[in-house]
Amino acid sequence: MGGPARLTLVLGGARSGKTAFAEGLVAGSGLAPVYVATGEAHDDEMAARIARHRSDRGPAWRTVEAPLDLAGTLRCEAEAGRFLLVDCLTLWVTNLMMAGRDVEAECGALGAALEAGLAGPVLLVSNEVGLGIVPDNAMARAFRDHAGRLHQTIAALAGTVYFVAAGLPLKMKG
Amino acid sequence: MGGPARLTLVLGGARSGKTAFAEGLVAGSGLAPVYVATGEAHDDEMAARIARHRSDRGPAWRTVEAPLDLAGTLRCEAEAGRFLLVDCLTLWVTNLMMAGRDVEAECGALGAALEAGLAGPVLLVSNEVGLGIVPDNAMARAFRDHAGRLHQTIAALAGTVYFVAAGLPLKMKG
């Protein structure tokens, strides 16, 4: 019940098919799927895109928004019989930075919540962003550092880790 | 004869050795190798580089240029006894964008041609470009999205997919 073994991390690049792969894992579990969205609609185009994705997932999925308080949302929502899909960690890190939050502290709190164990399984999707040239601007470098450290923390706790490229999963752990 | 099982995708980063690895696969097949070049010589330096690569491949290789009409070229050139190497998809996407073409429609037409089946085997080389920070400029973001979607399409059709890093292939499928 709860515990790190119930955690899955799906890493991948932009347009790598990581979310579709993750949705397939959750939908195939037989549990009630919950989509934990970290993205927010800041304009009409974004709102339309979010609505389209929600419609694509179909009526079996419930959607919960967690732009900032991800650890609290996971603690509230997790329960036996439900499978939470968090999409995605990098967007959450971006939101924390934009809101002026202490990103390392928030990432530490998320790690602590996951390590303490939740009442049901959670899959976290995130963008790998550290395999290009060092970015020119300091904000992008800080973002890249936060994301990389968070991925290490989550991967250490997760029972299963996938790296997705071109829609194909590569199992890194589990 | 024809069909998705005869398709190979080789993904890799810049200077990852992906083309040399792909050339080895094609040259080792015993079939007549055909190099389908999507790159064009826009200046003398590029022309010299293309001529050097052609000379490096040696006289066994025939070279065909397909900067824009890749689906048509593959349909024309594919035949039993020949092995086509397309180098590379990301350059083709760049050419389509520069020429103002409808990239999604062209990628769809390429996918349809590959799905319908060609008369001989084809290996496609492409750059993975989605593992760095989100680019500042909209054109680069659109390019990255087009490339990622195309890789998913081709990987789903391909019988074999490799990811190459530091000259070493990692089999993702097949």
Add this chain to the structure above:
Amino acid sequence: MGGPARLTLVLGGARSGKTAFAEGLVAGSGLAPVYVATGEAHDDEMAARIARHRSDRGPAWRTVEAPLDLAGTLRCEAEAGRFLLVDCLTLWVTNLMMAGRDVEAECGALGAALEAGLAGPVLLVSNEVGLGIVPDNAMARAFRDHAGRLHQTIAALAGTVYFVAAGLPLKMKG
């Protein structure tokens, strides 16, 4: 004694946990660990960071600085009973470029030294930087090309190559 089979390459992205993984391999070998640092302290922040890392590694580690003459340092320092960890190659390439050196010649000399065989095992850590969008500026493109070619050279000589993401190693060779 010496020879390519004693070489290990650890590739990974920014904040991928590649250095911690590499330190674990070297520390677990039972040999005397030597940290060959290619980074230099150009300011107080950097100096503090270097001092912190040195303290984190603990007293078992000896540290040697090799910002430019990496091949010479490896020839001097390598011996049976010692395990050298070079951290990292991409920083060394940056130093060479900043110093106006002939990078291809220096990389060739390093490759020759490693191919000739050293008197003890060496592990080299490097950043994979070729999986993002083509950089706008020519210096970054040249850096990316140098790094990619060097990784291919070292990987061909190495007995073992790992790719590290989110702190998890994926064995590419060996």
